[in-house]
Amino acid sequence: MSASPVSLDQAPFQNSFADALRADPSRELQPRQVPGYHYSPVTPTAVRDPHLLAWSEELAAELGLSRPPTRGPAVEVLAGNRVLPSMRPFAARYGGHQFGNWAGQLGDGRAMGLGELPAPDGRAWEIQLKGAGPTPYSRRADGRAVLRSSLREFLCSEAMHHLGVPTTRALSLVGTGEPVVRDMFYDGNPRPEPGAVVARVAPSFVRFGNFQILAAHGETEQLRELTDYVIGRFFPELGPPSADVYVRFFGDVCRRTAVMVAHWMTVGFVHGVMNTDNMSILGLTIDYGPYGWLEPYQPDWTPNTTDFGTHRYAFGQQPRVALWNLMMLAQALSPLVADVQALRPALDEYVRVFTATRNAQLRRKLGLTRQASVDDAPLLDSLLEALAAAEVDMTVFFRRLAHRVPALLTRPAEADEALEALLTAAAYPESAAEGLRQLREWLGRYLLRLRQEPADAAGIGAGMLAANPKYVLRNYLAAQAIEAAEAGDLAPLNRLFEVLKRPFDEQPEHEELAAKRPEWAREKPGSATLSCSS
Template sequence: MLGNEKSLIRDLKSWKFRNPPNYAELPINENPEYNVPVAVKDAVFSKVPTEPLTGKLHLVCVSEDAMKDILDLDPEVAETEEFVDMVAGKYLPEGGLTVCHRYGGYQFGYWADQLGDGRAHILGDYVNRKGESWQPQLKGSGETPYSRFGDGRAVLRSSIREMIASEACYYLGIPTTRAAALVVSDDHKVWRDKSYSGAARQERAAVVMRLAPAWYRLGSFEILLKRKEPHIMKQLADFVIKHHFPNIPSDDPDRYVKWYSEVAHTNLDMVATWQGVGFTHGVLNTDNVSVLGVTIDYGPYGFMQHYYEHYVPNTSDDAGRYAFNKQPEILVWNLEKFAEALEPILSDDEKQRIKDIKNTLANYVKNKINVTYMRKLGLSEVRDGDEKLVKDLLQMMQQTMADYTQTFRQLAELDVSQLSDVTSLESKWSLVKVSKASQWEKWVQKYCERLEQENVNEEVRRARMLKVNPLYIPNNWILQEAIADAEKNDFGKVRLLLKIFKNPYEVNEEAEKLGYSSQPPSWSYGIKLSCSS
């Protein structure tokens, strides 16, 4: 954190947005019927007021680090009525301008036309003590022109999942949007059919405050292609480059090619980090991919438990389009669609150069993932035969239903000399599973030989591996337990999870008592989530 905590703001009324926000430079639609679904034209945003939560409000949780390091706010501010009202959509700090972003997208491979922020409002543009610009956004804050058939609300269970995943992914080293706070109402209820079975029930409405430098997606440009608005597209592209890609000069004649390259490579760097921890997004549509290369929109995601390359956490993805092992190729496909969207503002030469970049992306992400796995095994470089070394380990894990997270972690907790010793393995429940594979002894031998090639001693290997292989991740069963308590207004476990996932690589006594690194309960296998949120 910059400076000391004495410089943190303790009175929300003195906390102000930049006025005007930088996004005010872009076209903003001001349709007075702001909460009526409409096909918006010639705009990047719609000016829309929030529709506040009603009834008795509770602060479910707050990210102290996001409050301090991003918003310059003393975490105690979260206990004030003004702060709870701000998250609930009742209070807008000075300088705020509430807007909803217009975008489209390809959903499950098909063009879905206008989508947009159907239940989210950007509040303003805050510049913190570090000079960073951040846009707080409320999710679940009411209807907008983009709500389609929705009610503009979010429920407690999905909001908890978004809150925890946003912060957990940050501490796992995954590029991500952040989450500052979560508020729920006792009395504001909405109808949801959680399993799409026709059995809708009432659930409490909640709002989560998300944070990002900006909320532009690949679909922000795709809608402008489909609606034939190249003048808006050029304006938006130049704006995004100017404000969010400072390493690319605004007057650089090659700026669009360089920008596309950076958007593509940062997103592929991001997906490589997903693969390293078993994170599966669940709905990797083009409207859910940020041009900033950060994870966005935590819906029916899942962190894989036992290794299964075709793991799918989303009940709506019957074909497995967004399965764990397909995420890299789907990102490449999405980036190809992004290149198509930009064509109206590109010269023929730029189109060809971007095509050349596209042709390298599949190999780029493959190499990034190889590097990720080498780091997980305590190695520093990729050599011939390494892909097979990893593939063989993953195949054994899949055959034996060994846990993805704990297998790598437990490999780091033993000396390699112990990996073939039954007695040493007894305390490592996931290694016990994978060691039952017929190829285990042969694999251990190959692994030892590979370590010798790099002259990696045990102390170095284990230290490297413990830094990149987490002990705790937000598995769905862990989240489900916290959600069940929160539904009864017991928010203790939600708050505890935020603390545990802040240090996912270090042993936590409370987490151990709760079994978060132990073999998951049998009921947890096969948990899937729907988009009903």
């Protein structure tokens, strides 16, 4: 029988990261370099009026926590106003490559780990507050977060989880009652915005950059300590640390990263800022900043205004960037292995696992469950080429295809009409006529292949509906929820949050939340374009 849920302010915390690794002896919060240490002890800065805006019941149940009232001791913990005796709050030290350039020390500038909460199932989850005040790594910032970016992170963390994408989670969204001044697009127009704090949850928030900063400073013993901690806690099946185990550990990180990015590519998620300090060592989607959802299928699209010059982090570049980031991690781990060349096969394994995972997911989205007599890879590759040529809505295309397939298989005489209806539903005004012709041609080849499947038409359609979401967190939907929340209306946020928990269900009462991007949102800031401040 499971234990009764407890209030967060009564929960016992553990501190494996702080216990195992080197702490900065200074408690000064002013921005500074912190050589030789893994983290800095910190204290959250209290806010004026912490109040609960949103809460993830599903994650709370996994953690064994009860929902708190809008104001009270538990919400004070979630805002950083109250630190429990069992907590040892810390800000981690890490570095990273930002847009391909080494940036030196970065670190948790507006995030603070509170420690790990043991869950009823025996797992331990680190709870981290984002926006709870300055740390030694805040550089020129104030360590705070605005409601706009916090709401986006809360919504997307949980939406990705319910889509089945490897991700960090979000437990709560708390308003602070204090304004925060931000220049959203770094264009000289700062303005005060409502402040907020997100409680992020993951087994660990260790990232590639934690290893990189140690290697960059020649801190080999600290590098070994961090690697041994991560392996012992999260990869115990690899055995006691050794040079060979470090190589196998890197291989596991490569495989996990490949699976994560394959999920991104098949649901249309664009991270927007794949710096090495934003890459989880556990293969989880981390740091939801200027992300976006592919609407017209444009591989060179990025939502991040900071990336408009190079499109380094565009949708279609994500698999390559992840591989480059893994190469940077391999460099950081090289002091621990006898032969750096021993790390190279893991990079090849990344490519293999990414391709195999992406193709398996695409086959499932298309209802291709039986191995064909010929390789399906050319069919899948030509689909992606046709989608890019036509620039149709990715989510609508796959979902409508899933609905149409049973009729296409049982009433082939109506196939042409059904396919035209599908393309009309998925097309945008800017969709290319030649691309639509290419997509029609592909659909004809796809139907020939689909008829080789042993399952009946209804079974194929049901399987496709379970693999193709109807609802994703389109940026314009998040923007509408933000505008309402800033005006004090949480209903759009709550409605969107509930719908995104069941992205594969029809939910006809929420049909408008499955609509293509409206024309007004095509160029609107916050709906089409975002920045690292978003």
